Amino acid sequence: MVKFMIKTLFTRKNFIAIALSVMYSVLLVFVCACIDGAHNFFPKKNTVNIIAQGMRFEEIAGGTAGFIMVMFAAVFVSLAAVAICFERQFAIFKKESPASGKMFAWYFGTAAVAIIVSLVLGILMQRPLTGENIGKAMKYLWQVILLTTVIYIMMVVVIGAPVMLIVNFFFVDKPFRFFSKEDEPVFDDDNVSLDVTGSFDGQTTANQVGSGVAATSALPATSPDGSDGASSPMGGKTVAEDTGMKDREEVFPSLTGIDETYEGFELPLGKSDELSLKKLADKFRLYLAKVHGLYFDTDTIRFFISGFAASHFEILEGLSGTGKSSLPRYFAEFIGAKVLFMPVQATWRDKTSILGFYNEFSKTYTETEFLSSVYEANYAPDTLNFYVLDEMNISRVEYYFADLLSVLEYPVPDWKIKIMSVPHDFIPPMKLTDGYLQIPENCYFVGTANRDDSTFTITDKVYDRAITLEFTKRNDPFEVTEETEKVNLTASGLKNLFTAAELDGKNALNKSDVDKLDELSDFIYDKFDIAIGNRILNQTEKIVPVFIAAGGTKEDALDLMLSKKLFSKIEGRFEDYVKPALEETLDLISKLYGKGKLFRSEKVINKIIKTL
Structure with a gap:
């Protein structure tokens, strides 16, 4: 964990913060040398000392002891900056907000400790160690810090303003990313005119996706020749060749937001509770009965858990009201995993229904909750994720899930699915390599299916790739007298349980x-x-x-x-x-x-x- 934290300390934001603190520390020592009453380093009429005289500072000869006291202050300013950056990364690691009140208390506490330690060390260097001499040294340090802060602010203004002007001049057509994605304002001051009269053919239908998955646009996700959504139907050109692709922050706002949250670093492996597969199955069965009033026979629970060792895709089919949808939901709750429910719609026809598509008019990618969740799962490889396709056969499974069915047959490193064709000059989100989304090993898929006239038959192709459980009856209630508590089970912990069982001859x-x-x-x-x-x-x-x-x-x-x-x-x-x-x-x-x-x-x- 310590190695991980040291690694994640090296981010652009942290480097900027540490660099600014080091600049302040260097300036602190420089100002000390300029205004020292003994003038051993610079002549009396130097610019900094003139400013100090204008501020009516008392001329104090700090000497070696005063210089060391300032040095301690400078060193601890930089150390405090590094420590605060480390604490910020630790908050991200713990999945807490770095801007919470708790973390600000830590930041202020760190700064206070740095100030106190530097003052104590500086005071101990004073000779003689008398109240008058200590007061004189403290006044000397105060004058140095005050003047340094004034000069530092002036430098920021004098240097920062021209830099901001130049940067904004060159990026005048780019979005200003100061605001958060939820409340980012839209300015309608650009003279933009779009001719879309020839883009509708009257035959395109809207694919509506229910709860959890974004609605699919009426615009085709693929070109007439069957190519990916990144290709334009006009002349076979790519989007970038047609009108130019926007920045990734605009094209993939959700995915780049995830990149910013994790700052490009994966979370380390966690620690699971010590438990066996038998104990896991027995405790989960009792938990369902006592907490949620759901009753399953023991073999159903055993097969549900062990099925994930053979396939990352399970199908739960049978009578309505037998707990098919509840089983994965409460299993995720029981082990501390994430779960995303996706009610399947009859209009789902291809992978864009769950993965989204590139909109050629808005020049943005219509991201779905499923896409964002799988993308984020790459940053937390030890967090289990379950994706439930509720009533999966209300549309033909082969239409919208075919790509995922295929990639799950490959070795884990090859679990990659094409999202879009990325132009050579476009920088995609960090985990979207060459337009491919990696399906991490910590993702498991569960489909619930009913057998009635409103659903399609699930083909052998789908059944063969999945582990299927059939629910034909409602089980009788039973009494639970034992204590039932949730457990903590990580992806690596579950995999280790499976591996140990498979290696048991x-x-x-x-x-x-x-x-x-x-x-x-x-x-x-x-x-x-x-x-x-x-x-x-x-x-x-x-x-x-x-x-x-x-x-x-x-x-x-x-x-x-x-x-x-x-x-x-x-x-x-x-x-x-x-x-x-x-x-x-x-x-x-x-x-x-x-x-x-x-x-x-x-x-x-x-x-x-x-x-x-």
Whole structure:
């Protein structure tokens, strides 16, 4: 943590503050040498001493002791500036406001300590150490500080005014970023004229995004040739070539605001509470029951948690009112994570519905809350983030979530999604490299889905990439007598729990388990032409040991995976061979695992048989 704080001390704002304090300290020593009554350094008629005489200062010969006293004051001015900058960074690290009353108390306290220590050391250097001599030294120091402050202010005015004039002259067309983004004024004094009469084709519709995601404009996010939103539909030119792209503060106000908040530095790893996966699952189940009156069976909680070890995307589907949306919400609350709910709209058609798009008229990027949240997650890599797509199948998942589904298949460093094409001369936000947004490993996605006439069918492509839990009934209440408290779980802490479970050899799939899976998989492939691919096998190998570490059994973990990943794909087939083949499948399951061991899979198969 100390190394991190030292690293984050080196920011532009801090360097400016420290440099100004050092300049003041140097000027303090210089003024001391100029007005010293002994005139050992400069002649009596120097400019600074003339100003002192004009201010009716008493001529005091400070001597060596007076000079050392001023030196102490100069050194502690600079040290106080460094300490205050450090405290400011510490407030950011602790996610507190650097401008809060508490922090200002710290700043004033630091300055007071610096003043007191410098005075004590300076007084101790006086010889003889008498009241008269100390009073004389204090008056000498006061005169030096007062004159230094006057000259310092004059220098700031005399030098700063021309610099401000020159800078503002060269940047006269650029925005003035003094105001905060919430209350930044808009000045309508520019003679701007836009001809937009030819830009509407009458066929564009507005994509409205509900709670949590910004509304998508009626303007197309992509050009007619299918290129990204940074390309102009007029002649195939980029935005920068057409009319010139604005500064990043205007194009990406939210993302650059996040850059300013963290000043370009990632927060260090935090510390999780000491707990096992079993304890995590058990405590969360009791927390839901006692605090929120939600009751789930133990395997559902275990599978919900262990599912994130196999995939960063889970689907919770089933009956309405069974707690699908509440589960991720309260899990985030329980472990101290962040959660963002995004009610899916029927009009969502592509990734711009959740990631935003570049508006070619305003020359700004329409940022969504989801985009800002994922971007900020890159600065806090140890904070867990959950993104809930509520009623995700009210629109086709493949339309708006396809890009994310694809990148989550890659190695973590390649979890990058294209936001827009960035011109070569445009400096994007710090975490938007070449127009790509990094999806950090601390982000997890949960989709809730209902099965009714108002929703679309979720395809196998989506199911295969996700871990799916089905909610078919409301569970009976149970009494909780134990104390239930929230826990602190970081992204690295959760990953370490998953890794430790996967490395535990006794929980992993052994050769006998793999052989049984192969036999069952080959049988299903021969009968139904449905195979267990490498993706599903990899997910199974990850989820089984984690599920066991959470207190479950190997058979239950395999049952949950097979019922959703394999047997559910047989639904909708009505050929003559299907029923006898399913009956043979039940016999094979009983032979390999024992009757009733994979009861979920048997239930799915029997349900299909009833429809035939």
